Amino acid sequence: MKQINSYIDAVFHHEDALLEEVITSINENGMPSISVSPSSGKLLSMLISISGAKNVLEIGALGGYSGICLARGFGKEGKLTSLELDKNYAELAYSNLVKAGFGDQVSYITGSALQSLEKLALDNKRFDFFFIDADKDNYENYLNYCIKLADEGALIVTDNVLANGSVADHSVTPKRYTELMKKYNEVVANHPRLESVLMPIGDGMTISKVKK
Numbered sequence: 001m002k003q004i005n006s007y008i009d010a011v012f013h014h015e016d017a018l019l020e021e022v023i024t025s026i027n028e029n030g031m032p033s034i035s036v037s038p039s040s041g042k043l044l045s046m047l048i049s050i051s052g053a054k055n056v057l058e059i060g061a062l063g064g065y066s067g068i069c070l071a072r073g074f075g076k077e078g079k080l081t082s083l084e085l086d087k088n089y090a091e092l093a094y095s096n097l098v099k100a101g102f103g104d105q106v107s108y109i110t111g112s113a114l115q116s117l118e119k120l121a122l123d124n125k126r127f128d129f130f131f132i133d134a135d136k137d138n139y140e141n142y143l144n145y146c147i148k149l150a151d152e153g154a155l156i157v158t159d160n161v162l163a164n165g166s167v168a169d170h171s172v173t174p175k176r177y178t179e180l181m182k183k184y185n186e187v188v189a190n191h192p193r194l195e196s197v198l199m200p201i202g203d204g205m206t207i208s209k210v211k212k
């Protein structure tokens, strides 16, 4: 899996000074190196531009790498709402989105994503694209909230669903969340409201379309 992803990134990823700066800012601030891979970021941009999504909800901002990729997908017309536990992370993410030219199209809600999602549901908010990339223990809860907040036909993308390949390859050391991901993938694959596929890009992403 590593070899295939290195190949994909080597052939398809073009140098991106802005995203490189984001990675540098994350390292300089002592934050973990857990942004999406360049190809995963590109996939997010493309899914948004292809689907025409304009109202995007991200769960897990870190330093804004995936946020910029999501915003690039909708360009000048669109809005990103991003949920992040850590106020300092959200501040860095916001400053990086400003650098990328999306400052007036993004809003960060800090604190527990579950609480923020509950508030968004109470406020009757609706979104047409979701990106789940926060604490794995809550993935299923996040999925249920996303379905609640989704317009018909909305896309829900979830990262890290291959857990470094350990969901399928027993020779790979299991991650803390390997079993969680196996269960999550079963739920996504069999959910009556979702039509889904798993793309083995980066650490694996499920892409689901919300049905009526």
Ligand SMILES: C[S@@+](CC[C@H](N)C(=O)[O-])C[C@H]1O[C@@H](n2cnc3c(N)ncnc32)[C@H](O)[C@@H]1O
Binding pocket: 034, 035, 036, 059, 060, 061, 062, 063, 064, 065, 066, 067, 083, 084, 085, 086, 089, 111, 112, 113, 114, 133, 134, 135
């Ligand atoms: C994998 S990182 C996100 C990476 C980001 N999507 C990117 O690719 O640029 C996961 C993020 O989720 C945040 N997080 C963890 N638990 C959370 C929670 N309960 N509510 C909201 N955010 C949470 C972490 O602080 C971290 O910034």
